[in-house]
Amino acid sequence: MKFLLEELAKQPPSPIQWIGTESWITESDFLRFNMCAGAIGFGIPRSVIPGLREFLLDLSPEQALKSPLLTEFWESSFSCSLKGSSGGARECDGSEDIRALQNPYTDTSQLRATNLVYKATYAIAHAIHGVICNDTQCDKSAKFTPWQVKKDGGLDFVTVGHYDSSRPRGQEFSMTRAISWVGGQTEVQYNE
Numbered sequence: 001m002k003f004l005l006e007e008l009a010k011q012p013p014s015p016i017q018w019i020g021t022e023s024w025i026t027e028s029d030f031l032r033f034n035m036c037a038g039a040i041g042f043g044i045p046r047s048v049i050p051g052l053r054e055f056l057l058d059l060s061p062e063q064a065l066k067s068p069l070l071t072e073f074w075e076s077s078f079s080c081s082l083k084g085s086s087g088g089a090r091e092c093d094g095s096e097d098i099r100a101l102q103n104p105y106t107d108t109s110q111l112r113a114t115n116l117v118y119k120a121t122y123a124i125a126h127a128i129h130g131v132i133c134n135d136t137q138c139d140k141s142a143k144f145t146p147w148q149v150k151k152d153g154g155l156d157f158v159t160v161g162h163y164d165s166s167r168p169r170g171q172e173f174s175m176t177r178a179i180s181w182v183g184g185q186t187e188v189q190y191n192e
Contacts, residue, residue, distance in 0.1 A: 005033045026112065044112035053108040057099050061092055077101055 001024040018039035024030060025041025064074040065082050075081055080092035098106070111118075132142040161175040 002027075002029065005030070005036070009033055022112070026110075044116065046109065047111060047115040049108065049111060049115055049118050052111070053106075056105065056108065059098055061094055061096070073105065077103065077105070 018036050018041075020030075020039055020041035022041075022043045025039065026043045030036065030039075059070065059074075061074065061082055064070040071082055074092065074096070075089070077098075078092060078096040079089060080096065081087070081089040082092050084091050129138075132139045160177045161173060164174070165172055167174075
């Protein structure tokens with residue numbers, strides 16, 4: 001989209017009402033194209049994940065060493081090595097200040113899709129809790145089988161239906177394929 005807008009900026013068209021989607025209408029770089037003034041778009045709302053910023057900013061070198069992902073982040077952010085000097089990089093000495101970083105990691109104000117993942121994770125956690133726990137205890141030995149297991153044992157992402165809010169009430173969701181639930185069943189199992 002950026003390439004298209006850059007080309008259009010060279011020879012602006014007559015005024016157009018732009019309608020955008022999440023993938024580009026929320027991009028801050030889009031604001032530099034004056035021909036798009038008044039554009040409307042559909043985007044996931046901004047949101048704050050409670051405690052996330054504080055959690056991220058409390059990361060220490062010792063904690064970063066416990067995760068390859070966090071180690072890579074720390075080392076690339078501060079141009080140092082947590083595992084001693086290697087590859088020409090200086091050794092991290094603990095003086096690195098994560099709160100002084102200005103990068104996407106520390107900017108938690110634009111977590112649109114991330115917040116959906118956060119909510120989905122909690123929804124799944126609550127669903128699992130509801131399956132393995134009752135009012136007094138939890139079955140800690142419960143095992144779960146992944147959904148949509150293929151015949152060869154691998155997993156597959158499949159579309160099982162569609163949601164259309166323009167359809168009459170009660171008909172918005174339509175199933176086009178059976179869901180493979182735990183144990184290969186195609187019916188939801190209820191515990192009475």
